[in-house]
Amino acid sequence: MDFFRVKSTEEMSEIIDAHVQRLTYAESVSPDHAAGRVLYEDVHATEDVPGFSRSTVDGYAVKAMDTHGATEAMPAFLSLAGSIEMGQEAAMVLDMDQAVYVPTGAMIPEGADAVVMIEDADLSGDLVQVFKPVRHQENVILKGEDTQAGSAVLTAGTEIRPQEAGALAALGLSSITVCKKPVVGYLSSGDEIVPYAKQELKMGEIRDVNGVTIPSLIRSWGCDVVVSPIAADDRQDFQEKANRLFEQCDMIIMSGGSSVGEKDYTTEVIESLGNGTPGLLVHGVSVKPGKPTILSVTSAKPVLGLPGHPASAMVIFHMFGKQIIHRLLGMNRGNRHTTVARVSQNIPSSPGRTDYIRVTLKSGTPYSEAEPVLGKSGLISTLIKSDGLMEIPSRKEGVQKGDLVKVHYFI
Template identity: 50%
Template structure:
């Protein structure tokens, strides 16, 4: 009867946001091992980057005012007074009417405020003919242009990308505090479910799809995964195996068994793991209504629908944000979505959010989202899809040509 008290998608996300946070303390790792991990502290720079003005081209360090008016027909003439070596200090200043040869990345000497490219000059003995004027700061990166001393470089909650690790290296960091990768355990249930490596199926048997799709989706979110195997629809064996996996993990996912059938033990097992127990039992969504979310101690437990398409859609909507929260990651609600137009009318029931699988097509008049219809038990519908379109609970559908957001599958 709890399905009469289903929550909306927004309410379910609010439960996740309010109830769950990292349940393991941060750890220190080297930068090379920190890719895709989530930063646990704000990082400020103790120095400027770069700490000296540098040239962005091969050329000559000059005072910009000495080149004003220079052209092919009337060049500016400067005295070449030195050469700046890569990786060495520029000790001799540039004075009025002077220039110094400088490589890309070389230190701009005092007195110079710009660099004229080597293509626009001609050196004859120690006299430089300049055929194009430059502006102050042209072809120069000034000290602190990249990072200022005391600047917040990366805020806590950022998933670390290669460019993030690069800037941390630039400010002298060799290790960083991050949240541990969450350990996600997956347990499949059902008398009809058999391992994927079974070659010949008996009547009524189906191979375990969800363990593979959900496990790999969890890895994409940065988690370590424990595959717990398959248990039959028997409470004792189900509860024992679930408890073992729960003790080893930060998040337990139970695949299948979340329907309202008489042999459904999922809710009982979730309640047995600890208080406060079930927080969400059913979501007003299609597909994926029989979704269960519980909390045992500080740990989340999720009962996923058994149908493969439903399970993966629910993963994207609710489990991915859960894994983000376990890593201390800031929400990234709109990072993986793109605007398109729907290719046909689609009806929907008011009061229930519908998620329609779509394939993207580039046409002469722009990007179109073409619905991929099929029942929630058909994994092939996801293979043919690039993402999904939400029809919100307050709408009766969407019309052909209407602009929609496509939430992209990774």
């Protein structure tokens, strides 16, 4: 077996960025089903949004200068020149010392440049008294103020959140080109691993927890999943199952068999897949938990070997699996869901190794307190108690009680 130098987490990240490329499949969705997807192409506005200048309040469209100096005691007097209905064109032109009633969202007439709120005015007959001045453009959204025709609204690689979906709808787009969901294959291996639904376990058997946690994460990150039947500790069975997944999927995740055991075919099988270029890139990452992590890219498909312990597997998949998926989707923003917290106790760490410590966050002002969840990396119960992962960078020899630390949320 080929022993690689163990990579730092920074090197692992750089290798992923250098070798995992965006998938070249796209498909169309409507804006109301676009949230959670990633834009495949830049989107340019074909029209101004809004398409006309409109009021943001219920009130009177005016020329702002006509209200200058108005007070409760000395109101400005304007003449009511009509009212504009919601959804109607303002066909008139406003003259000096005139006001026109407009509800929220209605078009303001040409000649008007501000709207006096209804609470700041009184109407008697055709006379509008204004008790408070408005500034030029106050309570008005101008034509094209949200988006100007021709401008780039969103760029390829943008994650479509509900607000981006709304912006696409505002442009009148009925079909958006998004990246196809990557199809990610998942394979657990090991003679001791049995399907989770098996009831009476024989001594030595373990239910397949990673086969539930990892596919659940993959789905929550916007991919489709193919879960293989569990492979036995048998080279041929493992190879066949891996081959089958590799044909169907854009990426493969394997769990188990990545430490230095007697029956470890994982590396050999990974090296046999695809065209072997660039091939095995990482065999071991200087990270705790999760050192026995493997990364290969072959025929443009990433293959990630996770450690078998459920908590280690989830930590590695959070920190690197997510990055790989983001690369496949061509996403231009990374994982930004972190917070700063004060750590509740001293935690030692080895320099040269990045530690991800499971923590519970207890809210406080301004910082939450990060309290380590103690327990072995194999214990799924430690993950249940955790709100996120505290990072101890490799250059540090641990953290002291009260230090500010970075915490990655589990999302």
